[in-house]
Structure formats: C-alpha cells, structure tokens
Amino acid sequence: MEIQLQIKMNEKLFLRDPEQSELGKKIILHSIQLIHLNGFEAFTFKKLAEAIGTTEAGIYRYFENKHRLLIYLTAWYWSWLEYRVTFHTHNIKDPVVKLKMVIKLLATTVEDDISTRHVDESILHQIIITEGSKAYLTKRVSEDNKDHLFKPYKDLCAVIGNMILDCNTKYKYPKSLASTIIEMAHLQNFFMNNLPSLTDFGKNKDEAEIVLFLEDLVFSSLHSTQ
Amino acid sequence: MEIQLQIKMNEKLFLRDPEQSELGKKIILHSIQLIHLNGFEAFTFKKLAEAIGTTEAGIYRYFENKHRLLIYLTAWYWSWLEYRVTFHTHNIKDPVVKLKMVIKLLATTVEDDISTRHVDESILHQIIITEGSKAYLTKRVSEDNKDHLFKPYKDLCAVIGNMILDCNTKYKYPKSLASTIIEMAHLQNFFMNNLPSLTDFGKNKDEAEIVLFLEDLVFSSLHSTQ
DNA sequence: TTTGCAAAGATAGTGTTACTATCATTTACA
DNA sequence: TGTAAATGATAGTAACACTATCTTTGCAAA
Numbered sequence: 001m002e003i004q005l006q007i008k009m010n011e012k013l014f015l016r017d018p019e020q021s022e023l024g025k026k027i028i029l030h031s032i033q034l035i036h037l038n039g040f041e042a043f044t045f046k047k048l049a050e051a052i053g054t055t056e057a058g059i060y061r062y063f064e065n066k067h068r069l070l071i072y073l074t075a076w077y078w079s080w081l082e083y084r085v086t087f088h089t090h091n092i093k094d095p096v097v098k099l100k101m102v103i104k105l106l107a108t109t110v111e112d113d114i115s116t117r118h119v120d121e122s123i124l125h126q127i128i129i130t131e132g133s134k135a136y137l138t139k140r141v142s143e144d145n146k147d148h149l150f151k152p153y154k155d156l157c158a159v160i161g162n163m164i165l166d167c168n169t170k171y172k173y174p175k176s177l178a179s180t181i182i183e184m185a186h187l188q189n190f191f192m193n194n195l196p197s198l199t200d201f202g203k204n205k206d207e208a209e210i211v212l213f214l215e216d217l218v219f220s221s222l223h224s225t226q
Numbered sequence: 227m228e229i230q231l232q233i234k235m236n237e238k239l240f241l242r243d244p245e246q247s248e249l250g251k252k253i254i255l256h257s258i259q260l261i262h263l264n265g266f267e268a269f270t271f272k273k274l275a276e277a278i279g280t281t282e283a284g285i286y287r288y289f290e291n292k293h294r295l296l297i298y299l300t301a302w303y304w305s306w307l308e309y310r311v312t313f314h315t316h317n318i319k320d321p322v323v324k325l326k327m328v329i330k331l332l333a334t335t336v337e338d339d340i341s342t343r344h345v346d347e348s349i350l351h352q353i354i355i356t357e358g359s360k361a362y363l364t365k366r367v368s369e370d371n372k373d374h375l376f377k378p379y380k381d382l383c384a385v386i387g388n389m390i391l392d393c394n395t396k397y398k399y400p401k402s403l404a405s406t407i408i409e410m411a412h413l414q415n416f417f418m419n420n421l422p423s424l425t426d427f428g429k430n431k432d433e434a435e436i437v438l439f440l441e442d443l444v445f446s447s448l449h450s451t452q
Numbered sequence: 453t454t455t456g457c458a459a460a461g462a463t464a465g466t467g468t469t470a471c472t473a474t475c476a477t478t479t480a481c482a
Numbered sequence: 483t484g485t486a487a488a489t490g491a492t493a494g495t496a497a498c499a500c501t502a503t504c505t506t507t508g509c510a511a512a
Contacts, residue, residue, distance in 0.1 A: 016459090023460070039365035044498065058460065060500070130363055137356055139265035141420045154423050172426065173439045179417060179424040180410055180443070187409060188402055194367045197380050198405040200398065213399045217406070217447055224446035242488090249489075270469065281490065286471075 005116050007079045012147040013072045016062045025118040026052045027062055028076075031069055036123045040070060040131045067138070071149050074135045077128050078152035080121065081105065082159060095166035100215060102160055106185035107210045129186045157182060168222040177221060181214055188213065231342050233305045238373040239298045242288045251344035252278045253288055254302075257295055262349045266296060266357045293364070297375050300361045303354050304378035306347065307331065308385060321392035326441060328386055332411035333436045355412045383408060394448040403447060407440055414439065 006019070018024030030051045035043045043066060045059045052058075063069040084105055089098045110122050136150060144150065160178035164171060171177070188199055188210045196202025201209045232245065244250030256277045261269045269292060271285045278284075289295040310331055315324045336348050362376060370376065386404035390397060397403070414425055414436045422428025427435045 021459080041364065045500085046498075055461065055463085056500080057462085057502090061459080065499075133359060134363065136421065137360065137416070138267065145421060150421060154421070157424050173442065174426065175423065176414055176417075176425045176427070176436075176439050177443070179414070180406070183409070183413060184406055188405070190363070191402075191405060195362065195371060195376060195380070197401065198383050199402045200400065201402070210402075213402050216399065216450070217403070217443065220446040220450035221443055224442070224450070247488075271471085272469075281492085282471080283473090283491085284489065287488080291470075 005080070005083070007076060007083070007116075009072065009075060009079070010148055010151060013068070013075055013149060014062055015060075015064060018062050018072075023052070023054060023058065024062055026054075027059060027069075028073075029118045029120070032073065032120055032124055032127060035070075035073075035127050035131060040066070040127075040134060067135075070131060071135045071144065073124065074128060074132050075149060075152045076119065077124050077132070078156050080116075080119075082152065082156045085156070085159060089163075095163060096219070099160075099163050099167055099218065102163060103181060103185070103214045103218065104211055106182060107189065107214060108207050129190050132186065133183075153182075164218075164222065167219075171222055177218065181218060184217075185210065185214060231306070231309065233302060233309070233342075235298065235301060235305070236374055236377060239294070239301055239375060240288055241286075241290060244288050244298075249278070249280060249284065250288055252280075253285060253295075254299075255344045255346070258299065258346055258350050258353060261296075261299075261353050261357060266292070266360060293361075296357060297361045297370065299350065300354060300358050301375060301378045302345065303350055303358070304382050306342075306345075308378065308382045311382070311385060315389075321389060322445070325386075325389050325393055325444065328389060329407060329411070329440045329444065330437055332408060333415065333440060334433050355416050358412065359409075379408075390444075390448065393445075397448055399447075403444065407444060410443075411436065411440060 009017070009019070011017070016024065018028050027048065031043070031048055034048055034051060038047075045056050045066060049056045049059055063072065085102055088105060089101050092098045092101065110125055136144070136153075138144075157175060157178045160181065161174040164174040164177055188201070189207065191198040192201040192205055192207075192210065196205070200213070235243070235245070237243070242250065244254050253274065257269070257274055260274055260277060264273075271282050271292060275282045275285055289298065311328055314331060315327050318324045318327065336351050362370070362379075364370075383401060383404045386407065387400040390400040390403055414427070415433065417424040418427040418431055418433075418436065422431070426439070
C-alpha cells in the first residue's frame with residue numbers, strides 16, 4: 001500500500017498551481033534545495049530556472065515573485081504540519097499527552113513520515129526555521145493576510161490553542177501560548193545551532209532538550225496556581 | 227541638567243563610526259525613518275542618500291551594505307535596552323520585582339526616556355519588532371557572530387538569564403527562557419497588530435496584556451513544582 | 453485529420469539595485 | 483599655511499526583478 005498525500009492550497013498563493021504539472025513540481029523541489037543551500041536572500045528565479053533547466057519567464061508563470069513562493073512554501077509546511085498533528089494525536093484521549101505530542105512534532109526534525117513525492121520535508125523544515133518568519137515580517141503582511149495566505153499557520157495555531165484549553169479551560173492566553181510554542185520550537189533550534197549562548201542547549205545540541213524546555217514552559221503555565 | 231547617552235559600539239559594526247560625524251548621525255537618523263516607512267526590503271542606500279542629501283558612495287563609506295546597517299541598528303538598540311534595564315532595576319532588591327520591570331521594559335513602547343540626540347528610540351523599537359530578527363536569520367550568522375556583532379543581544383540575554391536564576395537558582399533553562407521573553411515581547415506585539423488571531427490581545431490591542439501574559443509564563447515556570 | 457488552445461521554451465529588453473572607482477572640493481587642525 | 487581626511491560629484495558594471503513577444507509542443511475536441 002502506498003499512500004500519497006496531496007495538500008490543497010489556496011489559489012491566491014500562486015498564479016498557476018505547481019502541483020498540477022511537472023514543471024510546477026520541479027519548481028517546488030528545486031526552490032527548497034536552493035533556498036536551503038544559499039539562503040532566501042541569495043535565492044533568485046534566474047538561478048532556480050538554471051537549476052531546473054527552464055527560463056526565468058517559466059517560473060514567473062507560476063509565482064509572482066520569490067516572496068510569494070516563500071509564502072507558498074511556508075503555507076504548505078504549516079498545512080502539512082497540521083495534518084501530521086491531527087494524524088498523530090488521533091485516538092489520544094489525555095489532553096496532556098496530546099499536547100506533548102504536538103510539542104514533539106513541532107520541535108523535532110522530521111524523519112520520513114507522511115511523505116509527498118516532490119517535497120523534501122526535512123529540508124523544508126530547516127528552511128522554515130531560518131526563513132519562515134520572513135514570510136510575514138513585511139510591510140505587506142495585512143494585505144497578504146486579507147488574501148488568507150497565512151491561513152494554514154493560523155489554523156494550526158487555533159488547533160493547538162484548543163488543545164491548550166482542553167488541558168486547562170481557565171487558562172487565559174491559549175492563542176498566545178500556542179504561537180509562542182510554534183515560534184520557539186523553531187527559534188530555539190536556530191539559536192542552539194547558530195547562537196548557542198542564547199540557549200541552554202549549546203553543549204549537547206539535542207532537540208530533545210528543546211522539547212523538555214517547551215514542556216516545562218507550557219505545563220507550568222497550565223498547572224499554575226498563581 | 228541635560229544628560230546625553232553615548233553608546234560605544236563594536237568597531238566591526240561599521241567602516242567609519244557614524245557617531246563621530248554629522249553625516250554619520252544623519253545616516254542613522256534617516257535610515258531609521260526610511261526603514262520604518264517602507265520596510266527593510268524596500269530600503270536602499272540610494273533612497274537614503276537622497277533623503278539625506280548626499281550620495282550613495284557617501285553611505286558606503288560608513289556601512290558595507292544595508293544588512294550591516296541593520297545589524298548596527300539592532301546592536302545599538304540592544305545596548306540601549308541593556309542600559310535601560312540596568313538603570314531601571316538598580317536599587318530593586320526583590321528579584322521578582324526586578325524581572326517584572328524587565329518584562330515591562332521589553333514589551334512596552336518607549337516614551338521619551340533615556341534619550342539620544344540622533345536616534346528616535348520609539349521608532350527604532352518598532353523597527354526592531356519587524357526587522358530585528360532579519361539581522362541574524364541569515365547564512366552569514368556564524369561569521370557575523372565571530373565578529374561579535376550580536377554581542378549586545380547576547381549580553382542582554384545573559385543579564386536577564388541571571389535575573390531568572392536570582393528568582394529560582396534551580397531553574398534549568400534560564401538562557402532559553404530569557405531569549406524567549408525577549409523574542410516574544412516583540413513577536414506578540416507584531417502579531418497583536420498584524421495577525422491578531424495568533425494572540426489573545428486582538429480585541430484591545432493593549433501592550434499591558436502582553437506584559438501580563440509574559441509574567442504569567444515566566445513566573446509559572448519559576449514557581450513551578452513540576 | 454484538422455483545428456484550436458494552453459503550456460512551455462526561447463529571446464530580448466527595461467528599470468533598479470548593489471555595489472566600485474575615480475577625481476575634485478571642502479574642512480579640520482597641526 | 484599646509485596637509486590629510488572627509489565629503490561631493492560623476493560614472494560605470496554586473497546582477498536582479500521583472501515584462502513582453504514570438505515560437506514550438508502536445509493534446510483534445512470538432
């Protein structure tokens with residue numbers, strides 16, 4: 001049995017759906033590799049076209065510009081992560097166990113899990129750690145938000161927020177705590193590997209310790225009697 | 227009595243010290259305004275030169291490129307904030323009260339406080355919220371770190387980490403909690419104003435609520451019996 | 453079998469960005 | 483008054499971020 005996951009993306013994320021053609025899939029595959037290799041700033045459509053063996057104009061038929069492509073990749077990533085969260089927390093009754101699973105999924109490098117043909121999820125995960133926030137840290141954020149480009153991110157945050165409430169109905173900041181977990185799962189990973197003195201994980205560089213930190217943070221807040 | 231604050235910056239942050247000349251000070255003043263107005267991506271040395279009334283080449287004598295200028299601005303900001311933290315927590319004995327003061331300083335818009343002639347601190351604060359993380363989220367981060375360009379940020383983080391330990395010597399993640407507070411003070415503010423569904427502050431858009439959230443987060447962790 | 457049409461390929465062109473170089477002029481100050 | 487440093491003025495280049503147009507290919511309905 002081979003299962004293939006297909007994620008349906010908002011049409012405003014692209015000009016032409018990259019999932020619907022060979023060229024489109026190549027754009028996704030190679031853009032992930034190139035961004036990972038040189039970083040988003042050094043990434044250009046010209047280099048991407050050369051890597052694929054097509055021309056710049058060809059890429060522009062799929063994506064307005066490289067920033068839109070980044071938004072597409074992040075949206076895809078968050079959709080995929082929400083699916084993984086749903087999948088891996090299914091049948092878990094205890095909300096605490098559930099939330100621990102989510103923290104683990106957020107903060108741990110993906111092995112081959114639920115996979116897709118044309119996306120390398122573990123490299124994409126690395127990209128989102130370094131480049132993900134650049135998708136929304138712009139002057140255009142409100143317009144892009146109106147086009148629902150960040151919906152997958154907000155949906156995931158809402159799902160986690162609800163799980164937090166399942167642990168403690170009286171907790172006052174479920175959404176902020178959810179976005180804090182999501183962002184910190186990535187940022188502590190970046191710091192651990194690049195600016196280790198900003199973390200307590202520099203010695204072992206072990207993702208498992210980030211999980212422990214986040215668990216302590218979350219469940220202290222949720223069990224607090226303050 | 228008029229007090230002027232002068233912050234001594236690492237020499238690797240610039241080619242020529244902008245604090246030492248009128249042109250240099252104009253570069254700082256106007257770059258802050260322009261980045262705030264159009265965002266860092268749309269900011270160019272040409273536009274900056276036009277705003278100042280000098281030429282591109284003139285700017286390049288002070289800063290290698292716009293990314294270095296951003297690093298300079300962030301480094302200045304974190305140095306200034308560390309000074310404010312030291313100043314405002316001085317003479318406070320209770321470590322909990324001290325840490326609460328820090329959270330307030332991090333998460334609240336600055337009014338005219340400890341001021342400098344050529345830097346608009348409240349606009350700079352806004353810039354750091356949106357653009358600050360772009361200073362280190364790059365492929366060059368390790369090299370830049372070797373040049374100590376992020377020292378002010380790391381110093382502030384260390385100071386806060388020690389205050390955390392003063393509250394609870396046994397707490398296991400002082401540095402990670404410190405970087406979490408710093409980053410979240412900014413990011414929750416950005417989300418509140420731009421992607422409010424990621425927070426619990428969308429209704430009132432009140433920074434004071436971010437302070438309460440962070441206090442709850444921090445002191446739950448530090449008083450936790452888990 | 454033809455026609456028709458969308459996707460992709462090929463090529464060219466434009467304005468802007470991110471620099472680098474050079475030389476003349478002003479300013480500071482010794 | 484002389485000299486060096488800072489600044490101003492101008493020019494130039496390679497890469498980037500697009501846009502336009504025209505041709506070719508493949509495939510499907512008439």
